[in-house]
Amino acid sequence: YQRRVREEEEEEEEEVEEPEERVKEEAKSESESESESGSVEEMEVQQVKSEVKDEPMSTEEARKEESGSSSSSEDGGSSSSSDSDSGSESETEEVVQKKKFIDIRDKYDSNPIPASTPAPAKVLPKRQTSRRSSEKSKTEVKRDHHTASDDSAASEAKKPVQKRAKTESRTSRDGPLSKEQLLSLKGNDSDSFSDDGEEERAHSGALAVLEDTKSRKESPPPEKIVPIFPFKTKCRSNQFPESKVPFIDSHCHIDYLFVREQNFGTFASYVESKDFPKNFSGCVANFCDPPAWGEYQMYDDILREDGVWGAFGLHPHNAKMWSPEIERNLIRACSHPKCVAWGEMGLDYGKGYTETSPDVIEMQKDAFLAQIKHALKLNKPFVIHARGAEMDAFEIMKAKAPKDHKIHFHCYSGSWNTAWKMLEHFPNMYIGVTGLVTFGTASDVREVARKVPLERLLIESDAPYMKPSNANLVDQDSPRSASPAMGVWVAAKIAEIRRIELDDVLIQVRKNVTNMYGI
Numbered sequence: 161y162q163r164r165v166r167e168e169e170e171e172e173e174e175e176v177e178e179p180e181e182r183v184k185e186e187a188k189s190e191s192e193s194e195s196e197s198g199s200v201e202e203m204e205v206q207q208v209k210s211e212v213k214d215e216p217m218s219t220e221e222a223r224k225e226e227s228g229s230s231s232s233s234e235d236g237g238s239s240s241s242s243d244s245d246s247g248s249e250s251e252t253e254e255v256v257q258k259k260k261f262i263d264i265r266d267k268y269d270s271n272p273i274p275a276s277t278p279a280p281a282k283v284l285p286k287r288q289t290s291r292r293s294s295e296k297s298k299t300e301v302k303r304d305h306h307t308a309s310d311d312s313a314a315s316e317a318k319k320p321v322q323k324r325a326k327t328e329s330r331t332s333r334d335g336p337l338s339k340e341q342l343l344s345l346k347g348n349d350s351d352s353f354s355d356d357g358e359e360e361r362a363h364s365g366a367l368a369v370l371e372d373t374k375s376r377k378e379s380p381p382p383e384k385i386v387p388i389f390p391f392k393t394k395c396r397s398n399q400f401p402e403s404k405v406p407f408i409d410s411h412c413h414i415d416y417l418f419v420r421e422q423n424f425g426t427f428a429s430y431v432e433s434k435d436f437p438k439n440f441s442g443c444v445a446n447f448c449d450p451p452a453w454g455e456y457q458m459y460d461d462i463l464r465e466d467g468v469w470g471a472f473g474l475h476p477h478n479a480k481m482w483s484p485e486i487e488r489n490l491i492r493a494c495s496h497p498k499c500v501a502w503g504e505m506g507l508d509y510g511k512g513y514t515e516t517s518p519d520v521i522e523m524q525k526d527a528f529l530a531q532i533k534h535a536l537k538l539n540k541p542f543v544i545h546a547r548g549a550e551m552d553a554f555e556i557m558k559a560k561a562p563k564d565h566k567i568h569f570h571c572y573s574g575s576w577n578t579a580w581k582m583l584e585h586f587p588n589m590y591i592g593v594t595g596l597v598t599f600g601t602a603s604d605v606r607e608v609a610r611k612v613p614l615e616r617l618l619i620e621s622d623a624p625y626m627k628p629s630n631a632n633l634v635d636q637d638s639p640r641s642a643s644p645a646m647g648v649w650v651a652a653k654i655a656e657i658r659r660i661e662l663d664d665v666l667i668q669v670r671k672n673v674t675n676m677y678g679i
Contacts, residue, residue, distance in 0.1 A: 163527070185458045190394075191294060198354070201271055202676075208676070219674065225526065247548060248445045256659075274422050282601065292625070311498060311637070314326075314390075321519070328379075338647055341582055353445045361409045362396070364476055364641060378639045386543050399435075400435070400437040400645070400648055400649075401648055401649065401651070401652040402663050403439055403648070403661055403663055403666055404438075404439055404663075405439060405663050405666035405667050406439055406441040406666075406670060407437070407439050407440055407441060407647060407648055407651070407666055407669075407670065407672065408441050408442045408443060408444070408670065408673050408679065409440075409442075409443035409619075409620065409623070409644040409645075409647045410443075410444050410568070410592065410595075410618045410619060410620050410647075410669075410673055410676070410677075411444060411446055411504075411543070411568070411570055411571070411592055411618075411620035411621070411622055412443050412444070412445060412446070412620070412621050412622060412623040412644045413445065413446055413447075413448075413622070413623060413624065413625075414443070414445040414462055414623075414644075415445070415447060415452045415458055415459070415462070416449075416623075416624055416625075417450065417623050417624040417641065417643070417644075418430075420641055421624070421641060422622050426461075427462060427465050427530070428465055428466075434645070436643070436645040437645055437648055438539035439648075439666075440644070440645050440648075441467060442466075442467030442468060442469070442679075443467070443468060443469075443621075443644040444469045444470070444471055444500060444501070444673075444677060444679075445459075445462060445468055445469070445470050445471070446470075446471045446472075446473070446503065446504050446507075446543060446570075447459050447470060447471070447472050447473075447493070447592050448472075448473050448474060448475035448478070448488070448503070448504050448545075449475065449478065449612065450474070450478065450486055450519070452569065453489055453490065453492075453493040454486075454489055457493075459472070459493060459496070460496075463496060468498070469498050469499075469500045469677065469679055470496060470498055470499050470500065471499065471500060471501040471502065471503050471543050472490055472493040472494050472496075472499060472502065472503075473490070473502050473503035473505040473531060473543060474486065474490065474505055474527055474531060475504060475505070475545065476505070476506055476507055476508040476527070476528070476545060477508060479520070479523040479524040479526075479527040480520070480523055481529075482485060482523070482526070482527040482530070485486075487530065487534070490502075490531070490534070491534060491538075494534075494535075494538055494540060495538075499540070499570065500540075500541070500677040500678065500679060501540055501541040501543050501544025501677065502531060502534070502538070502540040502542060503531075503535075503542055503544065503545070503568070503570070504543040504544065504545040504570050505527070505528055505531045505532075505542070505543070505545065505552050506524075506528055506544045506545040506546045506549070506553050507521070507524050507525065507528060507543065507545075507546050507547075507549035507552055508524065508545060508547045508548070508549065508551040509521070509547065509552075510547040510548045511548075515583075525552075525556065528553075528556060529556065530545035532556070532557070533560075533562060534561050536560075536561065536562075536565070539547060541565070541566035541567065541568060541677070542557070542565065542566070542567045542568065543568045543570055544557070544563070544567060544568065544569050544570060546569070546574075547573060550572075550574035550575075550578045550579075550582075551578060554555065554578070554581070554582050554585075557586070560571060561586075563586060563587065564587065564588055564674055565586070565588065566588045566589075566590075567586055567588065567590070568589075568590050568592055568618060568676055569582065569588040569589060569590065569591050569592060570620065570622075571592055571594045571596065571620065571622055571626070572593065572597060572605070573602070573604065573605055574604065574608075575604055575608075576604070576607050576608050576611050576612075579591055579608050580611075581611065583612070583613075583616055584654040588675075588676075589616065590616050590617065590618045590672055590676055591608060591612050591616060591617055592618045592619075592620045593605065593609050593617065593618070593619060593620065593650060593654065594620045594621070594622045594625075594626040594650060595621070595622070595627055595628035595629070595631075595642060595646065595649065595650055597609050597650060597653050597657075598628040598629040598630050598631075598643075598649065598650070598653050599629060600629075606657055609653075609654050609657050609658070610657050610658055613667075614658075614664075614668045615668060615671075615672065616672070617654070617668070617669060617672060618669060618672055618673065618676065619647045619650050619651050619654070619665075619669050620647060620650070621642050621643065621644045621645070621646045621647040621650070622642065623641070623642040623643050623646065624640075624641040624643075625642060626642055627640065627641065627642035627646060628642070628646055628649040628650055628653065629651055630649050630652065630653060631646050631649040648666075651665045651666055651669065
């Protein structure tokens with residue numbers, strides 16, 4: 161701002177204090193322009209030179225002739241009034257031409273111009289600006305200064321963006337540029353490069369865009385989990401752990417749940433009537449009781465609903481019931497398009513749950529081996545139940561199943577050492593953790609939940625069993641029964657044990673469900 165004011169003051173001083181020589185030159189140029197009544201062209205000058213060479217005449221003679229002609233014209237002015245108008249006009253024209261000739265000749269005699277030098281350019285007088293128009297108030301000057309600075313800053317900020325956008329638009333429109341095309345950018349768009357340094361920067365920027373485009377094409381796209389929420393839920397209590405990550409319960413028993421809750425409607429109406437979290441996306445319903453997949457085919461109505469998938473198998477508690485008829489019914493049920501696994505099946509040596517006599521254990525093993533054979537024929541993953549019999553179940557699977565077969569070890573309650581041996585042998589085995597992890601006495605389960613790789617973990621509600629202890633305030637209408645929604649509480653407990661975020665657990669477990677069951 162100060163610099164601009166100083167420059168204006170200096171301009172005003174130069175205008176006021178003009179040298180006298182400049183004023184004289186301007187006055188002389190104005191008088192010459194008036195006397196000549198126009199500029200003399202170069203052709204006229206050459207014509208006059210040729211006439212002077214043909215008829216030489218001194219300056220004094222020309223002046224005498226001019227004075228004589230003027231006096232004669234004055235004397236004869238009164239007497240020639242009666243002459244014709246054409247004669248007088250011709251005399252005046254001759255006088256004017258002679259006068260022009262004399263002035264031009266004197267000019268070239270005093271300062272002759274060589275033929276090789278060009279004619280001098282006409283010096284224009286400096287533009288006169290009035291003080292009133294040049295003066296501005298301080299506020300106006302400040303306003304103009306800030307506006308100009310803002311505009312210049314905005315234009316400077318836009319320059320690199322425009323060049324980068326121009327290069328990126330080419331890349332996105334015509335595909336990635338080759339090196340030859342990048343090298344020819346200067347020839348095609350010469351106005352976009354001001355100097356060599358800027359050209360190199362633009363060229364390197366274009367190469368970076370090219371490399372970035374190639375890397376995006378070569379690298380596979382990240383896996384995305386599309387949230388599916390087929391159920392309507394009011395979630396009145398708002399006491400579930402908050403998360404927007406979709407959650408699928410990997411193991412529950414809807415048929416047992418409906419019997420205990422005496423629900424005679426659909427699963428969707430049950431979800432809407434209960435306090436299910438908003439991120440609940442579905443469940444895998446296991447049917448392990450012969451009446452469920454027997455003559456009445458109760459499973460068919462449940463699997464018709466959205467967000468419900470099925471698994472069929474004979475529970476070890478029912479091993480005595482194994483027969484050719486049950487075998488046929490199981491094969492028919494596992495042929496359902498929404499069947500994703502065979503199970504739960506296996507061995508149970510738990511005291512107080514089933515008989516542990518050698519005959520019963522042998523029956524369980526026979527039924528287990530027969531189901532493994534049919535599951536392998538149908539290429540169905542295993543859902544394993546083994547309570548107190550983890551090593552026996554592992555030995556049978558190791559002998560009969562291929563190493564890469566998919567296995568879901570449901571409601572694992574054994575030691576970490578046994579779990580690690582099974583995970584090492586079967587790379588596609590997943591350990592299922594239920595609400596048992598929230599119980600104070602389940603130290604082994606908490607150790608497994610802490611040490612098992614998150615990529616090999618599945619979360620189950622095992623509804624209507626295994627209600628998490630940290631979910632006692634939820635669903636007061638059914639204080640003893642767990643629901644498929646309560647698997648979120650299991651995930652919250654695992655996140656607490658591993659000291660990570662709940663969303664991290666749910667995101668990885670959702671990927672594990674997809675890898676295990678393809679849903």
